Amino acid sequence: MNGSRWTMIVLIAVVTLFLVSWAIKSFPSSGDTISWPSIRHAFFVTLAAFVTLAIFSFLYKDNPYYKFAEHLFVGVSAAYWMCVGFWSTFVGNLIPRISPGLSKFFGVPYKEFTFYYFVPLILGILLLMRLSSKAGWLSRWALAFIVGTTAGLNLIRYLRSDFISQVSNTFVPLLVQWKGTGAFFSDFSLASGGQFTLMLTNWVIFIGTFCGLIYFFFSKEHKGVFGAASRVGIWVLMITFGASFGYTVMGRVSLLVGRLTFLFDDWLGLMN
Amino acid sequence: MNIFDRMMSLDRRWVFLFIALVCVITYVWPFSIPIRITEEVKAIYSFIEKLNEGDIIFLGIDYDPNALAELHPMSYAIAEQAFRKKLRVIFVTLSQNGPGMADQAIRDISDSVKLDKTYNGVFYPGREIKNGIDYVFLGYKPYPALVILGMGQNFRIPFPSDYYGTPLDSIPMMKGVMNYDQVKCVIDFAAGNVADMWISYGQGRYNFPLALGMTGVMGADYYPYLNSGQIFGIMGGLLGAAQYEKLADNPGPAIDGMRIQVYAHIVIILFIIIGNIGFLVSRRKQG
Numbered sequence: 001m002n003g004s005r006w007t008m009i010v011l012i013a014v015v016t017l018f019l020v021s022w023a024i025k026s027f028p029s030s031g032d033t034i035s036w037p038s039i040r041h042a043f044f045v046t047l048a049a050f051v052t053l054a055i056f057s058f059l060y061k062d063n064p065y066y067k068f069a070e071h072l073f074v075g076v077s078a079a080y081w082m083c084v085g086f087w088s089t090f091v092g093n094l095i096p097r098i099s100p101g102l103s104k105f106f107g108v109p110y111k112e113f114t115f116y117y118f119v120p121l122i123l124g125i126l127l128l129m130r131l132s133s134k135a136g137w138l139s140r141w142a143l144a145f146i147v148g149t150t151a152g153l154n155l156i157r158y159l160r161s162d163f164i165s166q167v168s169n170t171f172v173p174l175l176v177q178w179k180g181t182g183a184f185f186s187d188f189s190l191a192s193g194g195q196f197t198l199m200l201t202n203w204v205i206f207i208g209t210f211c212g213l214i215y216f217f218f219s220k221e222h223k224g225v226f227g228a229a230s231r232v233g234i235w236v237l238m239i240t241f242g243a244s245f246g247y248t249v250m251g252r253v254s255l256l257v258g259r260l261t262f263l264f265d266d267w268l269g270l271m272n
Numbered sequence: 273m274n275i276f277d278r279m280m281s282l283d284r285r286w287v288f289l290f291i292a293l294v295c296v297i298t299y300v301w302p303f304s305i306p307i308r309i310t311e312e313v314k315a316i317y318s319f320i321e322k323l324n325e326g327d328i329i330f331l332g333i334d335y336d337p338n339a340l341a342e343l344h345p346m347s348y349a350i351a352e353q354a355f356r357k358k359l360r361v362i363f364v365t366l367s368q369n370g371p372g373m374a375d376q377a378i379r380d381i382s383d384s385v386k387l388d389k390t391y392n393g394v395f396y397p398g399r400e401i402k403n404g405i406d407y408v409f410l411g412y413k414p415y416p417a418l419v420i421l422g423m424g425q426n427f428r429i430p431f432p433s434d435y436y437g438t439p440l441d442s443i444p445m446m447k448g449v450m451n452y453d454q455v456k457c458v459i460d461f462a463a464g465n466v467a468d469m470w471i472s473y474g475q476g477r478y479n480f481p482l483a484l485g486m487t488g489v490m491g492a493d494y495y496p497y498l499n500s501g502q503i504f505g506i507m508g509g510l511l512g513a514a515q516y517e518k519l520a521d522n523p524g525p526a527i528d529g530m531r532i533q534v535y536a537h538i539v540i541i542l543f544i545i546i547g548n549i550g551f552l553v554s555r556r557k558q559g
Contacts, residue, residue: 157472
């Protein structure tokens, strides 16, 4: 049996299963009569299940069903984003401030004429000039505005939240509630809020930050004490990446759990 | 080909198959696993528990359907806790696909709050929560940084009307509610860099108590903000959601999902060990 015949058989089987699933899902489980909303709901649940399984099929190997689902996802996402952008930004913000006629046309209440709203309109048109080979250079004005405002806003943002706050937080006391060696050992406790734990935490922050910075200092050869500190820095970085990787694995398994819940519960109705 | 060579050349589809089998078996086989509560999750729960009836909290539903499995359980658990305590909630979304998420969450929680429930030994009679009185859903606006800054001056600047088209000035709950000064805290459920913007442009500029619920992938990156006091609590991924469900005595999909997590992780760790053994032995053989 050649490949195209197999492809046709698989396609017929998939379409048949889809239709059977749609038909079964269309009948309400509570014994109510079949209705248009239940047919529509059944179609979308079955389609979502089909698309989910099509995406999973890539784990075996690339195939036309995966390609279909992938292209569908990209197309629908792009269309949705464009529609939301158009209605929330263009129609929602701009039109009511520049034209009563267009406000009436789009069915949004006209607010008041605001002259400076023409600035983003003009910049938006300039951005579209990118599509023209001759007038493409005009889009640089709009891009320069975007880059400039983003850089300006982010400079303040990073300086305050990701630089000053983070740097000041690494200036931690290395001796917490210190009353001498005797008191330290006599009151020794491994409790999370205890003196030992707080001191250990602060030492880890201090050594981790210090050695991590040394690893990225390339003006001096990494050997001797400097090299040892650099190697500690690598370990700190590796532990951080490990924690991130662990969280990432958890995140991906969570997505699988979500899809399983959909397939077993919403589609097949096995769990309830 | 000996067993170590086989380990090294194991087809990755066997890994997928094993993980799929383990996930399906643990999903359909009901059993519970212990969940340890961490301080950063407990801080959020305790903060909300200490609020008084009528206080306002602000929930940012800043995620799309692709993060629904991780973040929906968090937003459901916190919103239900808030409504049971008769707090008032302002919902907003700064994610383009967020309105559907927020709308679904509000509808489901409204149905759930209608039922009599007992959480942590406290009986909460069912009640109907009303739009405009118990909650307001502001909707979506693009450019999160500008919206966050705008809301700091007045919620009416980026959102003259709510998601359903009602002007904010005619909504009873919004009477006298101008900006973040009138909300007790902001809790953002984020699946992207919106969380950064809430920290920088929101908490950094207006200094309100901020907590984050986020996807597992983002979790580790935000602990420095917790240590620096820029956020007072953090819920990372399904584990964070499961901890919150346990604290709120409101078991849901997150606690269900944790048993799958545990066994899927065991399988992954086993395969990592097998792969490393194969690699080390093969390398030793090659000299």
